[in-house]
Amino acid sequence: MGSCCCKPQAEPGGNDDIFINREDIEFISGSGSEDGINSAALSSIADKYVLDTVAVIRTLVDNDQDPPPSMLKLHSIADKEAGWLVVVRSMVQVIPLNDPLGPAVITLLLDDCPLPSKETVVHLSKFLELSRMSAGESWKDPRLHRNICVVLGCIAEKLAGPASIALLTHTTLEYLVAHLNENNHPCVILFALIALEKFAQTSENKTSIGKCLSQGLNNPLRTLESWMNHTDFVHRQVGFCAQWCLDNLFICEGRPYSYESIDTAHLNAMLNSNDVSEYLKISPDGLQARCDASSFESVRCTFQVDSGVWYYEATIITAGVMQIGWATKDSKFLNHEGYGIGDDEVSVAYDGCRQLFWHNAQSQSHTHPSWQPGDVLGSLLDLNNAQVIFYLNGDPLPPLTQVFKNATCGFFAAASFMSFQQCEFNFGKKSFIYPPKDIPFQSFNDHAYLKESEKIILPRHIQLQKLRAMSVEEGACTLCFDESAAITLLPCAHRGFCNRCALQLDYCPMCRRHIEERREVDQKSNTEEEVT
Template sequence: MGTCCCKNQPDSGADDDIIIDRREIEFISGTVTEDGLKSSALSNLTDKYVLDTLAVIRTLVDNDQDPPPSMLKLHSIADKEAGWLVVVRSMVQVIPLTDPLGPAVITLLLDDCPLPSKETVVHLCKFFDLSGESASESWKNPQLHRNICVVLGCIAERLAGPASIALLTNTTLEYLIAHLNEDNHPCVILFALIALEKFAQTSENKTSISKRLGHDPTNPLRTLEGWMSHSDYVHRQVGFCAQWCLDNLFICDGRPYSYENVDTQHLNAMLNSNDVSEYLKISPDGLQARCDASSFESVRCTFQVDEGVWYYEATIITAGVMQIGWATKDSKFLNHEGYGIGDDEVSVAYDGCRQLFWHSAQSQSHIHPSWKPGDILGSLLDLNNAQVIFYLNGDPLPPLTHVFSNAMRGFFAAASFMSFQQCEFNFGRKPFLHPPKDIPFQSFNDHAQLKDAEKIILPRHIRLQKLRAMSVEEGACTLCFDESATIVFLPCSHRGFCERCSLQLEICPMCRRHIKERQKVEEKLSVKEDVT
């Protein structure tokens, strides 16, 4: 399972050794003073729980698995406002810069904690000293400032609306903008960018940030987007996020959109921007994907294979949890439930962070070392012999055959991404770096075809404008407006969906009833009739 995020909250009947000690709760709520736990003792204890959670999180592979005791302890502490501050301070101070799952664990823990009040958030910002002078010191303590930016971004996302506006004070905004200096540590720049993006989900904040960026003689994002092809992989992430923000959020007068300058010559296969879960970011050339949401986002490529032997490669840009492999058109993306590629019976995936294979939501360990930025994952699909082989920097693992008991046709290259993860695909447009030496294969790019219009990855706001403006053919699917609406859901009998979109749904979007059966109907249904 993708997210390794156990969402179960501790219940009132949990064992005493899991729930935090009553005197600790009394202390953090202010009811115990000199005769109770000392503040430093509680901080040390919380630090231990945070590090224990970080250490164990990569071993949690089942979405239904109970959270580890250390996480339950943190939940109990954070249940009180004062305790929430203790947990956040601890995460900021102890989660190391080098752990690839560090930012994701901060997001996971904050997602499971109660929402803080406005007063608590203000107190937190004062404690962190979010001043320009503080931001300029990020090279001296990049771990601290990286973690502060992750926390701010997560809180901004959870407190969407008026509360998010109140959080983005001038001090907070200046703190984040000050980090967008190319002389600062790239990890801090990256998460300051992501925090600004999260704040911009509220339109008033988006306007404030855009105005502030516009006041700079040279918009710092314009400089940072030049890092897209940097040799260092953290810099490369900064370049990706800066370019995405300029294309989608903080529009800069006189700057062409990135898709207008992409060289699409000889680009015949790419990630499918029409076949992707809702929060995944795809680069303008359609070959890079990144997730900065707390959900588990997935995508398939544009080319389907039904026979023969096929190979592609993915460059690992971040070393966290990604599940990369093969999926069919019947595979479902359940991003909020943590299910992605390898989590159904018709897909298979390689997870290089947790050193696992995935198929049918079951994991199997492999002997490759944990991947790191710059590693090349190769994936070979051999439909002639019904096997999949994964390679790490050219080193093959034993073939897998599990998926072929349920599917033999209709495969796509596909991947799923945990929070803050990114990779770049090569479907054969460039020479492969570690091609299989003993197995003849084909590449997508040599056999696929794309129309010029299909190669364009539009910014989201432009895409939405075009969708609103386009005329919808009578009888079209109410979700994609492309295929014919030929499916009726049972038992609710609601209609208006094409076969492809219906397979992505578990509950009816009209009545919220569980879909037990999808029945094909011959007559075409008008969009107007279905919406009614």
């Protein structure tokens, strides 16, 4: 399953050789005492449990069962304010830089721990000694700085509002902005940028950050966005996030929006930006997606297939948990509960991090190695023979057939993303890197069609402005506001829907009664005709 999964398939070794109960914590931490020996003992214990969690996180697959013992024990330690700070320090000091799930572990642990008090939040920057740290040291110890940035961003997201403002002290803001120098370690730049983005969810912080970025001759984000097509995949993530921030948060006067320079002449299929939550970032060309939230975000392609053989590719930009495959129009995604592609009976997915297939929330191991940045996942949907084949860099796995017990048509290319994960899709606009050699197939881009207006992915604040300015004509559809509301739903007889929206409904949105018929009302004669 997705990012909220919380039980290992097998019990992790070494978690039970030290048992921590509330009395032990009170004795070791001394109720917030600064006793060096006690603090060292508690820190050592917390370090061990953090590393245990990092070791087991890759095998967590079930959303509905208990977390591993190491996470439960860290939760107990963090139940006290002094213990919470110790857990934060342990995450900063011991989570490795090269583990693709390291930042996600920080997110999971902070989500699992109790909320800190405002006083503890204010004390955090002093506790982490941010004023003593130089951003120029990010190459000397990028692990430390990367983890500090992840922690600050996660807490800012968790404590939006006054507590977030209290955390963004002058010292914290200077620390994060200083890391945006192109000469620093790219991984540290990435998570400093993401942290600033999360702080900017609070409007007062957004203003402070914008002023800080605009000081001097050059906004550092303008330089960093040029990394969008860098050959190194960490640099590419920095470029993606910098561009997204410039389009959506920290607007630069005189800078055109990215969507205005995108060539959409031969773009006929893309990710559906109207079918996602606000937490998923989609590139202006509609072919890259990234999640930096703690939820498990999903997206589908704009083109639906009902017959034939179809193929697309996804270039892996981050090596963490993503579930990439096929979903139907009936698939339901619960982003905050951790359910995505492959977690219902009408979708199927490939997970290259945990080396699993997913269907109906059940996993099955496969023999491909764990994917790495730059790998290409190919996905072939053969509706003629009712099978799905996944390829990693051209190497096929045995066909999957389970999904066709419940779905035979209405498929979309789709994917779900754990925190800090990103990939780029190719639906046929450019040549495939590893096309199947033994099976004739079609590409979406050769058969799909999009209006020019449907190819534009507007920044969110512009979308909101357009919605506010939109004048809804009398008699317009209550769902899309575009077409005339000329359909009556039967047997409930509720009205207010256009033909296009009515055909997508199985249940009346007003009374939840099953729709048996859809009748078009002739506005002039007031007579009804059945719609099929």
